[in-house]
Amino acid sequence: MRVLVVEDEKAIAEDVRRALDLAGYVAEVVGDGETGWFRAGVEDFSCVVLDLGLPRLDGLTVLKRLRAEGVMTPVMILTARGAWMERVEGIDAGADDYLPKPFQTEELVARVGALVRRAAGLGTPVIEAGALRIDTRRLSVTRDGRAVDLSALEFRAINYLAHHKGCVVPQSELMEHVYGGEREPDSNALEVLIGRIRRKIGADAIATRRGQGYQLGA
Amino acid sequence: MDSVKTLRCRMLLAAAACVAAVLAVAGVALVTTFERHVLELIGRDLDVRWSQLARELTFDDAGRARIEAAGDVRYATPKSGAYWQVSENGATVLRSASLEGRDLDLEEGGEARAAGRWFEADEVGGGELYVVERELTAPSGAKGRGLKLAVALDHEQIEAARRGFQWDAAFVLGLIALVLLLGAALQLGVILQPLSRLREELAGVREGRRERLGSAVPAEVAPLAEDLNRLLDAQEELLRKARERAGALAHGLKTPIAVLSAECRRLEEDGRGEVAQRLREQVCAIQTHVEREIARARARGASAALGAYVDAAGTARRLVRVMSRMPRGEQIDWRCEAPEQLMLRMDPDDFGEVIGNLLDNARKWAAGAVTLRCEAADGSARIVVEDDGPGFGSHAQPASLTAGDRESSAGLGLVIVQDVLATYGSSLWIDRAAQHGVVSFALPVKSVAKAATVQSTTSSGSQREGMRGERLAPEAGK
Known part of the structure; x- marks a missing residue:
């Protein structure tokens, strides 16, 4: 199960990658929005964990572009901006889930798992x-x-x-x-x-x- | 006196004062002019009467002056106001019957009398007379005898004419004043119309019907409208920057907190659990403070949310969509019962923050159903969020909002809700008597289009009875 983690903060990205690896996923990290958009668009991932505050291309734009291109990979948004209407904006833009920072990696892994299962049409873990x-x-x-x-x-x-x-x-x-x-x-x-x-x-x-x-x- | 403070009343009062002053001057001038013309007429009348009487003057054989027919019956009527007398060398030799044997007092005549012009003289019985006295040179018997004929008309007829004219003039001037005042009122209406329109537009901005004042205002008022628009722009810009700063602050603080949390896990993995636990506690304490202060910074509040309003049902539906994607969200039966297009007077982001936190709290505690209900009545709406989880009364308040871990900080959302509502003069009510979780708050309504129930899921949620509640203490939550 490949999961693309698009996060510019190296410590957080590494933490997420390790947690996902331990949970049985193959996590691949990129540090900017442009690379994230490119790889999520051309490669096959089971899920994308997308930070909103990214260099070169912000996360919301990446998400909108992916959805406009017909890429339906489940996307979980990570952001420090946790206002509820910002979450609504993220969901409206095509995100499947929204996790505000700081977060417990266990919660992130559980929610990534739920997204992957939902995409596969599975109801239970x-x-x-x-x-x-x-x-x-x-x-x-x-x-x-x-x-x-x-x-x-x-x-x-x-x-x-x-x-x-x-x-x-x-x-x-x-x-x-x-x-x-x-x-x-x-x-x-x-x-x-x-x-x-x-x-x-x-x-x-x-x-x-x-x-x-x-x-x-x- | 408050009515005098309005521009319309001030201008009407000023117009009324001007009209009164102008018409008073006009009235006095008219009466004076009228009197002067009447006096000229009297003078000419006296000339005519004098000439008629002079033509009627005859002398008998003894040389005594005689006037047989004076032509005006008033000369024969006592105190009629029309008199004549003939004097010879200063002694009265002949007089009209109306004088009843008395002489006219002509001593006040002065130069006018000497020159043969009309003059005023006192009447014997009181009152004033207009008199003209001239020396008789014809008929031939009068020459060289120093005969003088005086004709007098009393002042009363002039006074009567003047009084009559004054009343007529007052009536006409009153009508003119009325027309002028009506004209002034009409003029004011036309002049003040742009200001009324401006006031309506300002009310529209306040109520959220329009964003800015229109540009179609008179040149005199345009700077005011532009200044107001600039003020609104500046306020909006200020808020936007404040929110951006809050967002930047959130990003600036939360990312290091997330990094510190990751370090905690690493410490635990390295076998340094005690240090990790202490660090985690402090990180959580920081996180709780940061969350609350950032929520406060983001809240616009009623004073800043000028004219802002929110579509309650629409926003609630969007938030339910977010909730249903969160853990346990899919298993919960979400119900939203709100009239379509129920517009509440609240900034949409603030409303989202309030409802988002309430629904999130309900999501964590619900057994299987959450209901959001909006009840509009009498210009306000009560928004109720119910869940079928344990009621607030059965749960102790969180030990501390600074405890940090997720379970004990579950009340933070409700505290943020209370903070936001407080800026709108509202407050969160918790029904501690209810068996299940019930919270509510009230907001003023802008408008509601039609009553309709919107259901986000096919199954129906449980209905709750009336509320018995209490205000949320700042530290409360379940």
């Missing part, structure tokens, strides 16, 4: 796929009621597939959301990762669509 139960809050997976021990990377992969349950996820897309767009993993790293997951949750849990991608809950 627990996703069921056959015998599998993926708890997106506890970052845990059970099969037939038994806990499955997964690494962070493995959980990212199954979490992303669970959010797209029933859909075929292209290999390149899954790779981006597991490893992040800035890193270049080995070409067979994802296949190795999927193989490890299958050994833990069952070979039939994740189907391979040759030439298309992977599918959970077919």
Whole structure:
């Protein structure tokens, strides 16, 4: 799950990135509005955490441009300006949520999770796929009621597939959301990762669509 | 005396005084001129009478003067006001019957008498006479005898004519005064019309019907309108800058607070939990103060919100949209019951801050439903926010607004609401007797178009009974 954090204050950006990473997301940070607008517009993110007071291009303009361009990625606004009518303005501009600073990172993570789930059409933080139960809050997976021990990377992969349950996820897309767009993993790293997951949750849990991608809950 | 303070009354009084003065002078001049003309007429009448009597004068064989027919019956009527007498060498030899044997007192005549011009003389029985006395040179019997004929008319007829003229003149001048005053009033109406329009426009600005005064005012008043517009611009600019400063202050303070909060977490991760806790407490205390002071700085208040008004239902709906995206917001049944286009006299941002905080408080405590109700009556509206969570009476007030953590600072929103409402002379009421959470406040209404209930969700929320409440103490909250 890739989350783009557009925040110019390095300490806050780092704090948010670490909290999101710990919550099973792949957080990528940019420090100005222009870069944020560009990357959110051309890359695939599950959510954008957008500060309003940004250099080069303010957050509200970034948001309006993205929505005007048809980019429907969920956007959470972060701002120090917490007046209620400013929040209304943000929501009217196309934001999906609004979190005033200072905030608890736990709250930010929970709300990012809610946005990602809502975008995937999921009502609860627990996703069921056959015998599998993926708890997106506890970052845990059970099969037939038994806990499955997964690494962070493995959980990212199954979490992303669970959010797209029933859909075929292209290999390149899954790779981006597991490893992040800035890193270049080995070409067979994802296949190795999927193989490890299958050994833990069952070979039939994740189907391979040759030439298309992977599918959970077919 | 207050009515004299109006420009219209002052100008009308001044016009009335001018009209009265002018007409008084005109009246006196008219009467004087009339009297002069009447006297000239009297003089000519005396000349005619003297000539007639002179022609009637005859002498008998003994040389005694005689006038047989005087031509005017008044000469034969006692005290009629028309007299004549003939004197010879100063001694009266003949007189009209109207004199009843008395002589005319002609001693006051002086030069006019000597010159044969008319003059005034006292009448024997009181009153005044106009007299002309000239020496008789014809008929032939009169020559060399020093005969003089005097003709007199009394003053009463002049007085009667003058009195009659005075009344007539007063009536006509009164009519003229009335017309002039009506004209002045009409003129004032025309002159003051732009000022009335300006007053209406100013009321429009105050009530929010228009932003600025119009430019279509007379040149004399245009500087005043321009100054007022400049004043309004300056006030708006001042407020805008104050809000910008508040925003900048918020950004300037909240970002470091967020950084400090992040440092707290890092300290905790490094195993320095005690230091992190102390630091967190202080950060929270700073945050609480900052939130409240920034909210105060942002609030425009009634004095600054000149002519501002807010669409209550529209703003509430927009805020409910924000609430429904917040944690638990989706699970709550939000209801908004407000007449369409209910315009309240409050700055929209201030109203948003008040309703936003009340709805946010309700969101945190509601079991499943929140209702916002606007009840308009008698020029004011009561806005009620109800939730189906625990009532205020069952919850202690927050331990301290400076405690900092999220749970104990839940009352901060309500304190901010109270601060904002106080600037409008209103206050927040909390129904502590209610089983569930009920808060309300009242605001003056600008207008309401029609009664209609707007429902933000399909399910209905629970209805509450009448309010029994108390004012929110500055530190209260649930």
